[in-house]
Structures are given as structure tokens and as C-alpha cells.
Amino acid sequence: TSSIMGGGGQPAMTLVEDQDGLVTLSITDAGVTEKIRKAIDQAIEVLRRRIDALGTTEPNIQRQGVDRILVQVPGLQDPKRLKDILGTTAQLEFRMVAEGNSSSPDVEMLPQTEANQPPLPIEKRVIVQGEDLIDAQPGFDQRTSEPIVNFKFNIRGAQRFGTATSESVGRALAIVLDKKVISAPRIQTAITGGQGQISGRFTVEAANNLAILLRAGALPAPLTIVEERTVGPGLGQDSINAGKIAAYVAAFLVVGFMFVTYGLFGLFANIALIIHVVLIFAMMSLIGTTLTLPGIAGIVLTIGTAVDSNVLIYERIREEARQGRSMIASLDAGFTRAFATIVDSNVTMFIAAAILFFLGSGPVRGFAVTMVFGIVTTVVTAVTMTRMMIALWYTRARPQKLPF
Structure with missing residues (x-):
């Protein structure tokens, strides 16, 4: 044994x-x-x-x-389409239509997807499988304008497909999806480019669905939907409201801390913080990103990092002033010397957010997206906006000491 x-x-x-x-x-x-x-x-x-x-x-x-x-x-918006997409195994096979004796053990009768069409005798030998596809995109036939699916094989699939079609010119090639024949076009000439198209009287949505299935790959086994449930928006609304409250409380505490600790400079930081949040929403709206609970958490976190950048700048300005530098020299040195630290910290966070985006999925990616947007806007608002407001204040007021 x-x-x-x-x-x-x-x-x-x-x-x-x-x-x-x-x-x-x-x-x-x-x-x-x-x-x-x-x-x-x-x-x-x-x-x-x-x-x-x-x-x-x-x-x-x-x-x-x-x-x-x-x-x-x-x-x-369309639960039926989702069930169709999830419930299809999507085992794609390219086989030859049998000629002559259809009762051979190497031949099986397979139904066609088109209604009122008789089953076809299909050879059991598989020429190429769906796992050899590297791309599938919906399109339209240039001659008939009917929806089709354009596909492309990898090197192995292209070689097998080219060999089979060159040896079988004049025969019918069956395109089989989950044991049903989508179409069985006759091979007019050898197809050696590794590309082709699938036609089968598709609707536009059916062609899109088939392309999605082929790109995603086949399921290892058929799936059976045992339970389906629709949850109303009321349950999720409580979580959304809780997320909003958390964001408001965090923003209020941060704004209050900055104003109490740094006075007028804290007000400048708060104005830059508002611009920071507006820019995040603008960038999300520009690319059509939906704001979710993880996204709200990401915004709250970037609010803290944005304020942290201002704290670094202000504390650096304070240290320069304590060393006896003039007002203008302290301001300039504070921004200049804190800039490298701000960039380093934000680059580190950007790398972490990028890793979360590419390796994560679902809520993790939503969190990572808002983090990336927040990091970009932090550098713009904390360094550029705040410096511009302080420069304008200094030009007009000509103060002799820091307001904090």
C-alpha cells in the first residue's frame, strides 16, 4: 500500500x-x-x-x-442577467461536425442553441478549449451587422486551431458552449492567425454576456443557485448614516484642534482641508467612482494625513522661529524643510494603497481608490494652498511674530 x-x-x-x-x-x-x-x-x-x-x-x-x-x-439593476452570468459554466469547445456514421462511439448528438433546429452529430475529440482564449470582445459582423464575439487564442491554441482548420477545409466546425452548439460554420480556408469570431444570431446583450464569460474563464463545475434574496436599501442606510456621522465627527474634531492649536494658521489649514475633500469628490466624480462605506473610511483617513502635513510644516516653522530666524525666513524654511518629509510619507502611503488596489478586491479596492485620491490632493492642498494663503496674509499684514 x-x-x-x-x-x-x-x-x-x-x-x-x-x-x-x-x-x-x-x-x-x-x-x-x-x-x-x-x-x-x-x-x-x-x-x-x-x-x-x-x-x-x-x-x-x-x-x-x-x-x-x-x-x-x-x-x-438586472438580477436576471446576473443569474445568467453566474449560472453558466462557460465550457467552450471547438469540435468538428461528424460526417458519415453518426452512431459511432466517437460521436455524440448535441442540441443547438437556435430554436427549432435538430441536434448535430459532433465529434467527441476537442480541437481547442476555452482555456486557450486570451481575449474575447463583443462586436458586429462587417457584412451582416449582426452582433458577434471576436476571440483570440494564445500561442498553443492558435497552433492547434490553425492545424485543425488547414486539415479540414470544407468541413463544418462546431462551436460548443456547455454541450450546446452555438454555430457550426463551414471552414472555407485555414485560419492560422489565432483569431476568429463567434456568430449565432445573438442579441447585443447576449454577445456582451458571452464575451464576459469567455474572458473570465470557465467554472470548474456547474453552479446551482439554491437561494436568492433581495435586501432593501433600509438596512444599508443605517450603516451609511453611521459612516456619515463618523466622518462629520472626525472632521469637526480635526478642524477644532487645528484652530485651537495654531490659531490663524489653523484656519488656513482648515480651508485647505475643505478644498482637499472637494478635490477628492471631484476626482471620484470625474472617473465615475461610487462612494461606499470603505470609501468614506478612506476619506476620513486622508483628512488626518492632510492635517498631519500641515502640522509638520507649522511645527517646523515654529522651530525655525525659536532659533532666532526672521519671520519670512522661518516661513520659507518651514515649508522647504518639511516638504521632503511630507513627500516621503505620502509616497509610502501611495505604495501601500496601490498594493491594496491591485491585490485586493471589492471593498478593499474602494478604500484604496479614495486613499490614492486623498494622497494626491494632500500634497496639493497642504503644501501649495496653505503656502499661498500664508504668503497672501504675510504680504498684507506684515506681522512681526507667528500667530501661534
Whole structure:
């Protein structure tokens, strides 16, 4: 008896040889569990790619139990389309239409997606699979103007597709999706460029959906929707209100602290802070980003970092003044010497936010987006805006000492 170890350190399969030399290969319970775990992980990634392609805001996709996946999509306008996208396995195959004896064991009868069309005899041998696709985009046929899906193979898929079409000129090539024939065009000439198109009397939405499915990849196993629930906006509104209150309280405390600690300069910092928040909203509106609870948290955090930049500048100005420098020299040295520290800290935060954006998903990416916007506007407002207001104040008032 010998064992084949799985990824979790447990034996995934066992090999048993009896006295007659018969070898029995058995999958252990640990092996089955490991297979299910990997299939669920792969399915979650495929579902996330599909939902992200729909343009929805911060979907929540997580494992529940051993073999279930919870999908939460806020603000969805078309639940039926989502179910169609999630429930389709999207196993794409390119096979030849059989010629001659359709009762051969190497041939199977597959239904067509088009209504009132008889099943077609399709060879079981698969030429190319959907996993060899690297891109799929919806488009329109140049001759008929009908919606189509343009696809592109990787190097391996292009070689296999080119070889098969060059050897089968004049035969019909079936494009099969989840054991249904979408179309079966006749090969007019060898297709060696690794590109092609799928047509099947699609609507525009159907072509878009198919392109999304092909780009996201096939599910490792069919999914069954066991429960569907629609949550009204009232439940989420409580969380939104709590987030707003937290943002207001944080802003009030920061504004009050700056004004009490730094007087007139604190007022300048508060004005720059307001401009900072306005710029964040403007940038989010410019690219169409939706403000969510993690986004609100990101804004609150950037408010603190923006004020921190002003604190660095003001404390540096105060130190320069204590060393006996003149008013104008203290102001200039404060901004100049604090600038490097401000840039270093913001670059560090920018790198962290970029990592969160590219490696995270859903709410984490929303938080990272507002963080990036806040970091950019912090440098603009804390350094440029505040310096401009202080310069204007100094030019007009000609003070002899700092107001704090």
C-alpha cells in the first residue's frame, strides 16, 4: 500500500496491490475535500472576474461552508442577467461536425442553441478549449451587422486551431458552449492567425454576456443557485448614516484642534482641508467612482494625513522661529524643510494603497481608490494652498511674530 499526498499534507489517493497483482487506486476523503476546496477557490475567482466585468460596485464574494458560495452585489439593476452570468459554466469547445456514421462511439448528438433546429452529430475529440482564449470582445459582423464575439487564442491554441482548420477545409466546425452548439460554420480556408469570431444570431446583450464569460474563464463545475434574496436599501442606510456621522465627527474634531492649536494658521489649514475633500469628490466624480462605506473610511483617513502635513510644516516653522530666524525666513524654511518629509510619507502611503488596489478586491479596492485620491490632493492642498494663503496674509499684514 502506498499513498499519494495532496496539497494539505494529507494522503489524497491510496494505491493497494493485492496478491494477484491487481492495483486499486482510491481517492481518500482528504483528497475529495482538497478537490472541493480548490474548485471553490477557482469558482470564486471566476465569479469575481465575471461580476467585475458587469461594472457593479464592490461585490462581496465569499465561501460559505464546504461547497457553497455567497455572492452579494449592491445596487444591481438586472438580477436576471446576473443569474445568467453566474449560472453558466462557460465550457467552450471547438469540435468538428461528424460526417458519415453518426452512431459511432466517437460521436455524440448535441442540441443547438437556435430554436427549432435538430441536434448535430459532433465529434467527441476537442480541437481547442476555452482555456486557450486570451481575449474575447463583443462586436458586429462587417457584412451582416449582426452582433458577434471576436476571440483570440494564445500561442498553443492558435497552433492547434490553425492545424485543425488547414486539415479540414470544407468541413463544418462546431462551436460548443456547455454541450450546446452555438454555430457550426463551414471552414472555407485555414485560419492560422489565432483569431476568429463567434456568430449565432445573438442579441447585443447576449454577445456582451458571452464575451464576459469567455474572458473570465470557465467554472470548474456547474453552479446551482439554491437561494436568492433581495435586501432593501433600509438596512444599508443605517450603516451609511453611521459612516456619515463618523466622518462629520472626525472632521469637526480635526478642524477644532487645528484652530485651537495654531490659531490663524489653523484656519488656513482648515480651508485647505475643505478644498482637499472637494478635490477628492471631484476626482471620484470625474472617473465615475461610487462612494461606499470603505470609501468614506478612506476619506476620513486622508483628512488626518492632510492635517498631519500641515502640522509638520507649522511645527517646523515654529522651530525655525525659536532659533532666532526672521519671520519670512522661518516661513520659507518651514515649508522647504518639511516638504521632503511630507513627500516621503505620502509616497509610502501611495505604495501601500496601490498594493491594496491591485491585490485586493471589492471593498478593499474602494478604500484604496479614495486613499490614492486623498494622497494626491494632500500634497496639493497642504503644501501649495496653505503656502499661498500664508504668503497672501504675510504680504498684507506684515506681522512681526507667528500667530501661534
